[in-house]
Every structure is written in C-alpha cells, then in structure tokens.
Amino acid sequence: MSKPQRWLLASRPKTLPAAISPVLVGWAASIRAIYGRGGSLSDFGLLPALATMLVAVCIQIGANLVNDVSDFQKGTDSGERLGPLRVTQAGLLSPRQMWTAVFVVLGAATLAGIYLSFYAGWQVLLIGAACIAATVFYSVGRYSLSATGLGDLFAIVFFGFGAVCGTVYVLAGSVPVYAWISAFPVGLLVASILVVNNTRDMESDRRAGRMNIPVRFGRAAGETEYTLLLAGAYLSSIAIMLACKSPWVLIVWLSLPQAIRLNGRMRTTPIGPLFNQLLAQTARLTLIFSLLLAVGIVLNIYFPA
Numbered sequence: 001m002s003k004p005q006r007w008l009l010a011s012r013p014k015t016l017p018a019a020i021s022p023v024l025v026g027w028a029a030s031i032r033a034i035y036g037r038g039g040s041l042s043d044f045g046l047l048p049a050l051a052t053m054l055v056a057v058c059i060q061i062g063a064n065l066v067n068d069v070s071d072f073q074k075g076t077d078s079g080e081r082l083g084p085l086r087v088t089q090a091g092l093l094s095p096r097q098m099w100t101a102v103f104v105v106l107g108a109a110t111l112a113g114i115y116l117s118f119y120a121g122w123q124v125l126l127i128g129a130a131c132i133a134a135t136v137f138y139s140v141g142r143y144s145l146s147a148t149g150l151g152d153l154f155a156i157v158f159f160g161f162g163a164v165c166g167t168v169y170v171l172a173g174s175v176p177v178y179a180w181i182s183a184f185p186v187g188l189l190v191a192s193i194l195v196v197n198n199t200r201d202m203e204s205d206r207r208a209g210r211m212n213i214p215v216r217f218g219r220a221a222g223e224t225e226y227t228l229l230l231a232g233a234y235l236s237s238i239a240i241m242l243a244c245k246s247p248w249v250l251i252v253w254l255s256l257p258q259a260i261r262l263n264g265r266m267r268t269t270p271i272g273p274l275f276n277q278l279l280a281q282t283a284r285l286t287l288i289f290s291l292l293l294a295v296g297i298v299l300n301i302y303f304p305a
Contacts, residue, residue, distance in 0.1 A: 001092060010087045010098070012064040017283040018190045019060035021290035022159055023053045025186055026167025028294035029179040032244070033172035035301045045171060048119045051112045052167045055128065058109035062102055063135040069098035070139040074208070084276055106132055120170040127166045134158050149211040151198070152191045152225075160187020178243035182293060185233035185240075185252075189286040192229040195222055196266065196282050200275035219271070226266045230259045233289065240293070246300035252292045258285055 001009075027049055034043050072088035073095060087093045093101075113128035138145045138154060145154045164183035165175045195213070198205065199222035202214040214222035234256060240249045262285060265278055 006087055006092045007101070009085065010065055010068060010093060010101070011061045012084070014280040014283055015064060015193070016057060016060055017287035017290075018155075018159055018193055019056040019163070020053070021190070021286050022163030022183065022186045023056045023167050024294045025182050025290050025297070026052065026164045026179070027171070028297040029164065029168045029176070029182055030171035032297050032301055033168065033174065033176050033179070036176070045119065048116055048170055049167075051116050051119075052170055054112045055109045055116070055131075056163055056167075058105045058112070059131055059135050062106045062109065062132075063138060065098055065102045065105065066136055067139040069095050069102070070144075106135070116170050120173070124166075124170055127162065127169075131158055131162055131166075147208075147210050149213065149216070151194050151212060155191040155194055156184075156187035159190040160184055178240060178297075181236065181240050181243050182249075182297065185236040185293070186286070186290055188229045188233045188236070189282075189289055192226055192233075193279060193282050193286065195226045195229065196275060196279045198222060199226075199266075200271060200279070203271075223267050227263055230263055234259065237293070240297075244297060244300055246296070246305050248299040248303065248305075249293060249296035251296045251299075252289050255285060255288045255292060258288070 027044075030049075031041065031044055034040070068086050069088045072086065085092075088095055088098055109132065110128065113125060116128075117124040134145070134154060138151065145151050160183040161180065164186055165179055168175050168179045198212045199214045199219055202212075202219065202222065205212065206215045213225050234253060237249055237252045241247055258281075262278065262281055265281075269275060269278055
C-alpha cells in the first residue's frame with residue numbers, strides 16, 4: 001500500500017458526509033437569512049463559506065486520526081476488530097506519524113478559523129476551540145466521550161447544532177430559529193452513523209470497558225436507537241416546514257425509502273464486515289437528506305408558499 005493510500009485509509013473518507021452535511025444545510029440557511037433581511041446572493045461570502053467547509057472536513061479527519069491512534073495506544077483495537085482496517089494497529093503508520101498528522105489537520109482548521117474570526121468576530125474562535133477540544137476528547141483519555149457513552153450526544157451537539165448554526169452565524173451574522181431546528185435532524189442522522197459503528201463493535205467495546213447503548217443493553221437497543229434517530233430526523237422536517245413557512249423542505253422525504261431499507265438492514269444484517277457497508281450507506285443517507293434539506297430551504301426564497 002502506497003503512502004497516499006495509507007493516509008487516505010486513515011482519513012476514513014466514507015465518514016466525511018458527517019462533516020459535509022451540516023455545512024451544506026448551514027449554507028442554505030445562511031442564504032435564506034441574507035435574503036430575509038433584504039440582501040442578495042452577492043452578500044453570501046464564497047471564501048468564508050469554503051473556509052467553513054474546510055474547518056468541518058479538517059476536524060472530521062482529525063477526529064478520525066485521533067480515534068485511530070488513541071484506540072491503538074489504549075489497546076482497544078486488535079486484529080479481531082470487525083470494522084475497517086485501522087492504520088496504526090496494522091502498522092501502516094506509526095503513532096508519531098499519526099499525531100503529527102493530527103497536528104497538521106487541526107492546525108489547518110485553526111488557521112481557517114482565525115480567518116473566519118476576522119470575517120465574523122472573535123466568537124468564532126470559541127466555537128472552533130470547543131469543536132477541536134471535543135475532537136480530541138472524543139477518543140483520548142480514560143473518560144473519553146466514546147468510552148462514557150456520550151458519543152451520540154456529542155454528534156447531535158457538535159455535528160448538528162455546532163456545525164450548522166456555527167456556519168450560519170459566520171455567514172449571516174445571526175442564527176434564526178429555523179436554522180436551530182434544521183440542525184437537529186442533521187445531528188440525529190450523524191448520531192445514527194455512530195450507532196451502526198457501536199452496534200458492530202459492541203463486543204470489543206464491552207471488553208474495552210466502553211459504555212454506549214448497544215454495550216449496556218444489547219443489539220436490540222442499538223437497533224431501536226437507530227430507528228428512533230431516523231424517525232426523529234424525518235419528523236423534524238415538519239417543524240422546519242412550520243418554522244420556514246415552506247413545504248419545500250419536505251422534499252427530504254424523497255429519501256425516506258432509502259432510510260426504511262437501511263433500517264431493515266440494521267435489524268437483519270449479521271454482526272460482521274457487512275456492517276461496514278451499512279455504516280457507509282447511513283453516511284450517504286445523511287448527505288442525501290442534508291442536500292435535499294438545503295435545496296428545500298433555498299427553494300423557498302424563489303418559490304415562496
């Protein structure tokens with residue numbers, strides 16, 4: 001395996017929809033907020049928008065790298081794991097290389113955040129610092145977020161409210177109510193990706209002392225959590241419709257058949273490598289849902305109800 005292939009594997013590209021999705025929704029909500037106060041598309045800052053995406057992607061990659069090397073150093077990962085190959089455990093990259101890469105990608109996120117602070121104010125640095133701290137402490141330490149069962153809540157707070165509303169704040173200067181509501185289903189869907197991961201790894205997580213829902217209550221609890229998260233995302237679109245006063249956001253329901261299929265697979269797929277496909281498909285659903293939601297929010301500008 002070449003060096004670029006090793007680093008690509010370490011970055012876990014199939015998880016990147018978790019970073020891209022909330023920023024897309026944030027862009028759409030920002031455009032609607034700008035138009036709502038009498039502005040136009042020319043008031044939408046393209047470079048700051050791209051910087052928000054860079055921050056999100058870098059933080060996601062940073063989280064993946066930290067998780068890889070931290071789990072190896074804690075002994076959580078072993079040759080028996082069911083998930084995709086982890087580069088540190090497999091000896092493809094050294095811990096030193098991985099921590100150096102963490103510094104580089106989070107450094108890039110920090111530099112982009114500093115640029116955004118000149119555009120939108122120093123408060124942006126606080127948001128970024130909180131996100132970077134959560135990125136590290138999700139995996140690092142005896143009482144990490146993943147070890148204490150707080151990973152799902154982390155996903156909703158940071159990938160939902162933090163990423164969506166942070167993007168809107170940077171690009172629009174304020175966060176309307178509909179932006180807060182729009183952040184909720186995105187966070188729920190990102191959390192559903194974690195649930196697939198936790199259900200697949202519940203036996204190894206139990207041996208490692210982790211305490212998430214599948215570990216505590218079994219696979220059936222993980223399946224139920226997955227169903228509730230998907231259902232909550234689609235039902236939330238009704239609240240977004242009322243807040244935006246637009247039926248266009250309900251186009252997210254076009255992705256419902258895919259969600260129903262994935263929910264069925266969650267309940268019938270044997271624990272094993274096939275769960276890796278389910279995880280990637282859930283990430284893809286998150287991206288499709290978010291893209292449809294973003295389109296629905298923007299359509300209301302040009303075709304108001």
